[in-house]
Amino acid sequence: MHEISIVRNVFQTLEQTYPEKFDRIVKVQVQAGLLSNVQPILIQNAFEALIQEEPSLSDVELEVLLLPIIAHCDACDKDFEVKKHRFICVCGLPSKKIIQGEELQISEVQFSGQ
Amino acid sequence: MNTPINPKSNRMPVGSVQCDNTTLNLLKANDFVAKAIRERLPDMLVINVCSSPGSGKTSLMQETGRRLRDKINMAVLVGDPETDRDAIRMKEVGINALQIVTGGMCHIEAQMILQALDHIDLTGVDLLFIENVGNLVCPAAFDLGEDIRVTLLAATEGDDKPKKYPRMFLTSELMVISKSDLLPYVPFSVEAVTKDAREVNPTIEVISISSLKGDGMDEWCEWLVTKVNEKKTSQVAI
Numbered sequence: 203m204h205e206i207s208i209v210r211n212v213f214q215t216l217e218q219t220y221p222e223k224f225d226r227i228v229k230v231q232v233q234a235g236l237l238s239n240v241q242p243i244l245i246q247n248a249f250e251a252l253i254q255e256e257p258s259l260s261d262v263e264l265e266v267l268l269l270p271i272i273a274h275c276d277a278c279d280k281d282f283e284v285k286k287h288r289f290i291c292v293c294g295l296p297s298k299k300i301i302q303g304e305e306l307q308i309s310e311v312q313f314s315g316q
Numbered sequence: 317m318n319t320p321i322n323p324k325s326n327r328m329p330v331g332s333v334q335c336d337n338t339t340l341n342l343l344k345a346n347d348f349v350a351k352a353i354r355e356r357l358p359d360m361l362v363i364n365v366c367s368s369p370g371s372g373k374t375s376l377m378q379e380t381g382r383r384l385r386d387k388i389n390m391a392v393l394v395g396d397p398e399t400d401r402d403a404i405r406m407k408e409v410g411i412n413a414l415q416i417v418t419g420g421m422c423h424i425e426a427q428m429i430l431q432a433l434d435h436i437d438l439t440g441v442d443l444l445f446i447e448n449v450g451n452l453v454c455p456a457a458f459d460l461g462e463d464i465r466v467t468l469l470a471a472t473e474g475d476d477k478p479k480k481y482p483r484m485f486l487t488s489e490l491m492v493i494s495k496s497d498l499l500p501y502v503p504f505s506v507e508a509v510t511k512d513a514r515e516v517n518p519t520i521e522v523i524s525i526s527s528l529k530g531d532g533m534d535e536w537c538e539w540l541v542t543k544v545n546e547k548k549t550s551q552v553a554i
Binding site (some may be wrong): 204208209211212218220223228232237238239244258278286288289290296297298305306308309310312313314315 | 333334335336337338339340341342343344345391413452453456457479482483514515517519544
């Protein structure tokens with residue numbers, strides 16, 4: 203999708219959230235649900251491009267974790283993984299109660315201990 | 317292999333590592349603005365109309381405006397990467413329209429809608445259409461403060477699209493099959509596309525229309541009038 207702006211957004215968000223500790227960040231994990239249309243390799247490439255502009259980020263490791271789509275079946279009261287975008291439980295009933303898969307968020311930040 | 321210009325020094329944390337588990341939403345700026353739009357337009361039905369380029373969004377807006385002229389006060393915000401041709405097409409048939417030129421961007425973001433609201437007179441408007449940029453991928457991710465998302469799929473595009481662009485059909489309340497007058501001439505099965513769309517989104521409604529010939533336009537207009545009334549009633553109830 204819009205990997206460059208997503209990566210910029212990651213670091214803007216971190217700067218706002220951790221103004222004191224921002225320069226001690228060593229690793230950032232981003233979770234992207236399969237419905238977010240985000241490609242991890244493109245995020246990594248965009249990050250490399252951002253480092254050209256902001257060399258201070260060159261020591262930061264960025265990890266993108268893809269999350270599968272999980273929906274909930276009310277009839278079975280169970281969660282099921284949505285494969286090939288078939289929002290249908292093993293019991294045959296459809297469900298669009300999405301439990302996971304739409305995320306685009308920073309899920310973990312690691313800081314060096316000085 | 318080129319050596320990276322800024323090789324990582326592999327600054328492995330020495331000593332302790334602090335770890336913060338968090339959930340910082342990366343689309344929060346857009347979602348925040350979308351909420352502001354909803355609050356600003358409490359008694360107006362806002363419909364975000366999405367589709368591929370050339371599937372007939374503007375023609376449908378023109379024909380809808382013509383048919384509902386005496387029943388509903390309608391306005392259109394129309395997004396395109398360049399030119400104001402679509403807004404001109406709508407103004408030609410008397411529709412209150414404003415062009416949003418996205419400057420090459422492949423989707424509309426909530427911020428563009430919020431800014432556009434200051435440049436269009438929405439006094440007495442019951443129904444505001446946002447005609448999104450023709451694209452079945454990116455617009456799906458951006459909430460524009462709409463009440464309802466409608467996706468058009470033209471008979472000429474092929475009936476395999478809901479499975480190829482699942483997020484768009486997943487987030488739409490209604491799939492409009494446009495150019496239905498061409499159905500006899502193209503390999504497009506309304507039954508198959510409905511089945512596929514409902515595997516992605518079990519509650520999606522389906523209407524076939526032809527803006528050119530008028531087929532299905534009564535059903536579409538009735539659907540709109542019902543939704544506009546539902547929105548008004550819900551506001552009275554609050």
